Amino acid sequence: MAQFRIKLIAPDDSERELLYDNQTSRLTWVGDAGEQPVLEVTPKQFSEAQVVSANNPGRKGLIKTLKISLGLSCNYACNYCSQRFVPHADSTNPSDVDDFLQLVQGSLSKAPERIEFWGGEPLVYIKTLKPLAEHLRVLYPDAEFLMITNGSLLTLEINEWLEQMGFAIGLSHDGPGYRARGADPLDDPHQRQMILDLYTRLHPKGRISINAMISKQNSSRAAVQLWLQERFGADVQIGEGAFIDPYDEGGLAATYKTAREHSAFRTQGFGELRAGLTGRFEITHQKIQDFIDSIRFARPASALGQKCGMDRSANLAVDLKGNVITCQNVSAAATAPNGQPHLIGQLSDLSAVRMKSATHWSQRQGCSSCPVLQICKGSCMFLEGPLWEAGCDAAYSDNVVFFAAAIEFLTGCMPVFIDGDLPPDRKDIFGLARSKAVSPGPRKVIPIALDQRPA
Numbered sequence: 001m002a003q004f005r006i007k008l009i010a011p012d013d014s015e016r017e018l019l020y021d022n023q024t025s026r027l028t029w030v031g032d033a034g035e036q037p038v039l040e041v042t043p044k045q046f047s048e049a050q051v052v053s054a055n056n057p058g059r060k061g062l063i064k065t066l067k068i069s070l071g072l073s074c075n076y077a078c079n080y081c082s083q084r085f086v087p088h089a090d091s092t093n094p095s096d097v098d099d100f101l102q103l104v105q106g107s108l109s110k111a112p113e114r115i116e117f118w119g120g121e122p123l124v125y126i127k128t129l130k131p132l133a134e135h136l137r138v139l140y141p142d143a144e145f146l147m148i149t150n151g152s153l154l155t156l157e158i159n160e161w162l163e164q165m166g167f168a169i170g171l172s173h174d175g176p177g178y179r180a181r182g183a184d185p186l187d188d189p190h191q192r193q194m195i196l197d198l199y200t201r202l203h204p205k206g207r208i209s210i211n212a213m214i215s216k217q218n219s220s221r222a223a224v225q226l227w228l229q230e231r232f233g234a235d236v237q238i239g240e241g242a243f244i245d246p247y248d249e250g251g252l253a254a255t256y257k258t259a260r261e262h263s264a265f266r267t268q269g270f271g272e273l274r275a276g277l278t279g280r281f282e283i284t285h286q287k288i289q290d291f292i293d294s295i296r297f298a299r300p301a302s303a304l305g306q307k308c309g310m311d312r313s314a315n316l317a318v319d320l321k322g323n324v325i326t327c328q329n330v331s332a333a334a335t336a337p338n339g340q341p342h343l344i345g346q347l348s349d350l351s352a353v354r355m356k357s358a359t360h361w362s363q364r365q366g367c368s369s370c371p372v373l374q375i376c377k378g379s380c381m382f383l384e385g386p387l388w389e390a391g392c393d394a395a396y397s398d399n400v401v402f403f404a405a406a407i408e409f410l411t412g413c414m415p416v417f418i419d420g421d422l423p424p425d426r427k428d429i430f431g432l433a434r435s436k437a438v439s440p441g442p443r444k445v446i447p448i449a450l451d452q453r454p455a
């Protein structure tokens with residue numbers, strides 16, 4: 001059990017107090033009348049999450065999401081990319097497609113609900129991607145297709161094909177922070193025209209989002225939103241949107257180090273969110289709703305898998321040689337930081353897959369006693385050591401903003417201090433005890449379409 005006392009400031013500047021248990025998701029007022037639930041609770045049944053570790057390897061079963069890694073080659077070099085220093089496996093090409101399709105048909109007992117096509121940059125592999133996706137579309141006509149692309153290799157022919165094939169597209173773009181990725185395709189007249197052509201085709205169908213990452217170099221969601229709205233329109237959908245996990249020195253350089261930096265980032269994030277400047281980020285709605293639902297349905301921590309879902313038996317990442325890998329961001333030639341191979345089995349024998357490369361949050365020091373556990377769900381499941389610690393620090397500062405916004409949404413009061421078994425810098429959410437100079441600014445209405453605010 002991890003209990004926290006959360007100190008809140010009410011609109012009349014009085015202090016209020018909540019008790020929060022991250023294991024049972026119980027959130028109650030503390031007052032003269034005893035403990036009162038903040039929200040009416042309707043308990044739901046949850047299944048237990050798979051607790052994956054080297055000693056308790058993860059398995060794969062009935063596959064719902066199939067992630068196909070075409071290879072890690074990319075025509076860009078983002079300085080925080082999780083794939084930057086991953087050794088590449090043997091390259092794949094169009095001649096692998098037929099054998100791969102045979103493997104898929106022989107191994108999956110049911111049609112996957114969703115198929116994702118991953119690079120590197122997937123359009124580097126267009127000669128392989130086209131026959132692969134066309135055959136899979138025939139085999140699985142109802143499956144959702146998804147691809148993440150930087151958009152720089154789009155052509156009218158590719159755009160038409162993506163539209164016809166029913167793809168949903170995540171277009172990677174960090175808005176004003178694009179310099180971390182290299183040359184901006186929106187600065188190139190031809191590339192810009194191709195990107196806007198694809199956007200015009202897919203936006204009315206709700207099948208395209210602009211995926212932005214937040215980092216020390218690109219810390220303001222409000223600035224990203226404004227920049228993207230100016231180029232794609234006021235109703236742009238912004239995907240991804242979380243603070244990066246650091247995978248190497250470049251990623252580390254893009255994370256915050258000091259307590260002052262962290263509290264300034266939280267203050268900025270909370271201020272932007274409550275001022276209604278980040279509502280086009282899906283993550284804003286999703287995280288706040290997720291926390292409120294955890295309270296409403298009394299979600300136990302034992303039901304929580306990892307944030308990316310790749311520990312789940314129904315989510316499978318493979319390459320075209322039929323190698324099963326930890327996730328789409330690694331290769332069959334790579335080793336996880338815990339010394340275990342990222343190659344965890346073969347598509348031809350799914351029952352023998354054993355994922356030893358990942359560590360469930362419950363096996364990490366700190367996650368069980370972390371107030372944002374219900375919405376963070378652990379940092380990257382294969383990181384270790386200083387990279388995991390920096391990722392955890394970043395994840396805390398990112399998630400505590402949504403945690404505070406959800407609580408303010410539910411109570412009308414602003415959380416400022418979380419007392420419990422956690423480091424001092426994490427207790428003082430906005431660093432107010434250290435400096436009166438930082439303030440999240442005036443509160444407006446949080447623009448989220450939720451109906452669970454108590455009367």
Ligand code: SF4
Pocket residue numbers: 361364365366367368370371372373376377378379391392393395396
């Ligand atoms: S912020 Fe860190 S300690 Fe808390 S749940 Fe996330 S990874 Fe675990």
Ligand code: SF4
Pocket residue numbers: 082308309310326327328329379380381382
């Ligand atoms: S294990 Fe999950 S969080 Fe880590 S790189 Fe892979 S998809 Fe991302």
